Amino acid sequence: MEQTFYAKILSILAQPTSIFMLVGLFILIAVFLYLKKIKLTTKMLTHIGLLLALTVILNMIRIYHMPQGGSVTLGGMVPLLLIAYCYGPAVGFLAGFIYGLINLLQDPFILHPVQVLFDYPLPYMAIGLAGFFRKRFLLGAVVGIAGRFVCHFISGAVFFGSYAPEGVSPYWYSFLFNASYLVPDLIICLLILRILPIKTLIRQMGSNRPL
Template sequence: MKNLNEIFAHPTSLFTLLAILLLIGAAIKVRKVKLSTQMITQIGIALALATVLKIFRIYHLPQGGSITIGSMVPILLIALFYGAEVGYLTGFLYGMITLIMDPYILHPVQVLFDYPLPFMALGIIGYFRNNKVLGAIVAIFGRFLCHFISGIVFFASYAGDMNPWLYSLMVNGVFIAIEGLICVIIIGLLPVDRLYSIVTKGRRPLRGDE
């Protein structure tokens, strides 16, 4: 019981464990993916589009985080086309690109919760192929949770007299809500089924293109 209390008394240790478990779980799923040349090409295109959209951002927060014109959409589309596992992989790669382009580093675990993990969460939409809007909302909320945790644990000193939970909710909630709304609207308006048919040439692949 003492060891358990010590873990909760040091949230960094707890969230380090959580980050490791999430990465291991995602890695196990991604290992089952069989990437074809077509999939690799489309992942590359999606990453390029997301990166370009990231560059033309509407607003950039001082402690990291940006409001863009739908930079998450290419990642969400890849997950819709090929399933959550491919979405996790694409999100991880995009998170690393974002880290290189716009790094804000306080702690190694903070890096995990602000870069690879939140964008990997976008792959969740792959489980909602029949309801793309709901899937986008759930996936973007997953991204928000990662940034929210980072804000509470690693950016509490920026809160001043404000409660760290409220501070993280306000900072991350505002920019994710605006960014997320833009992406949900775009996903809702896009003819995803038609795009899917064009991209896969009418072929409906199984998860991981098996």
């Protein structure tokens, strides 16, 4: 009986999709347990709602849209970055999760439940990592969007490898495909953050976190 149990566990873990599903679910559970420590005020919810609406609008302004998903936008991630800077990574994770679900409804490209996890909730939750770098806005943007890149890279390598040209590694294909739109998107976000008076915006939003 014990050997059969371990054999089943090993057979599950031998499947990459099973491993990534477990990792993704673990991340979601850890984040939501962390969120229990956060008290969301009406003012915070109002700001988050407005910035999420702005995220939706900016992501609809597409400079270029990739065939299998992914777009270069007019700074579509900046509002999510502002949420993370103002209210911290945990609230940034929550806002990213909500936007991921909105994006799934707006622009679905579904091959597998695990692919949905790594292409929608998790990558946008990763933007919340910017909240750990509140005093270094540009570095925070790089870290947050790099986290998003990792999620899309995993999804691309595992689920979209069949789109790779003959003789091209699915990992290399996924790297180039996701970098082709996320790097320009990052550059646009960095330029916008460089121009915006971030500290002034955070003060006006009434954040209690020290600058």
